[in-house]
Amino acid sequence: MSKKKKILFITGTRADYGKIKSLMNEVEKSDSFELYVFVTGMHMLEKYGSTWKEIEKDGFKNMYLYINQNDRSHMDITLSNTISGISNYVQENKPDLIIIHGDRLEALAGAIVGAFNNIRVAHIEGGEVSGTIDESIRHAITKFSHIHLVSNEEARRRILQLGEKEETIHIIGSPDIDIMLSDDLPSLAMVKDRYDINFGAYAIVMYHPVTTELDKLSCHVNNLVDSLIESNQNFIVIYPNNDEGNHIIIKEYNRFKEIDNIKVYPSMRFEYFLTLLKHAQFIIGNSSAGIREASIYGIPSINIGNRQQGRYDPTKFQDIIISIEEEKQQIGNAISSIKHPTSRNLNFGDGTSHKKFINLLEDESIWNIPIQKKFIDTNLVGVTNV
Helix, strand or coil: CCCCCEEEEEECCHHHHHHHHHHHHHHHHHHCEEEEEEEHHHCCCCHHHCCCCHHCCCCCEEEEEEECCCCCCCHHHHHHHHHHHHHHHHHHHHCEEEEECCCCHHHHHHHHHHHHHHCEEECCCCCCCCCHHHHHHHHHHHHHCCCCECCCCHHCCCHCCCCCCCCHHEEECCHHHHHHHHCCCCHHHHHHHHHCCCCCCCCCCCCCCCCCHHHHHHHHHHHHHHHHHHHCCEEEECCCCCCCCHHHHHHHHHCCCCCCCCEEEEECCCCHHHHHHCCCCCCEEEEHHHHCCHHHCCCEEEEEEECCCCCCCCCCCCCEEEEEEECHHHHHHHHHHHCCCCCCCCCCCCHHHHHHHHHHHHHHHHCCCCCCCCCCCCCCCCCCCC
């Protein structure tokens, strides 16, 4: 019997875990592979609910917990700490493949460690665009990665523009859609009972720091909080991610404590969040969930500011996504004028990413992709701008 290949997943946030969970399940079930999980970042912070416990509850074995930051760590120091932790881990466990997702610094650390240690790296959802430092991180990860598992044709073409070999790019869709479209999501009644939500209609709030505009953050989040309170609507508010400036947002959220129609949660189990999103009146903030997941369910989204700039075509999804500035009157007007859309965004997959993923891993050609990379000039493959 041939030796099982070791597949290492790196997860640093509640969001990326939701994206890769269906893929982890496939590896766990396979007779050809052995699953390992490096858990760090937000998962390890108590103020975000210590979400590593959710991964443990899901029954995944070979989990390694690593604290890479404290509450006020700067991103560069956190990146350095994460590289050190992952490097020590792979020296001990020697994985055959490292799986990373998206545009977080934990993913960048995993890509750097893999590249420097001659371990193949597979990057999920590269080739996408977004605002702030995240886009730079995502494209840097692409250049360190050997295998690119993208959501759609547009992302594939961008990765070709970055000089990657065509045969290393595979469209599998966005893996979280596998869970979004499954029949196993909890009922709305079950979710409301678990999180003690005692009102009927509601909207969801998810607002993250824009790391390139920290000097404006206090004013921007103040405008948002004022607008939510003055609307008198019911809101479910979820803490921001752990980027620099998150403490400014959380401090403003303290103003919701005595307001009965607004409930605030440090974190939420992914499947439970999806059920709430599926039944929400709308979502407001600057999270990618308002661009992707909401539009897949056909839930209207109020996108504030430029954090998701370039992530979608406003001419195609203007009935789903309303984009506004972080200005109080614009926020209030958007909340009062929200309408249910007539279309859905189906450009990110069909719910079978996990099957496409495991089929790729079982294809021997993936394991023959060279560790040494070479830049491919786009003029040689006829790629045009997207």
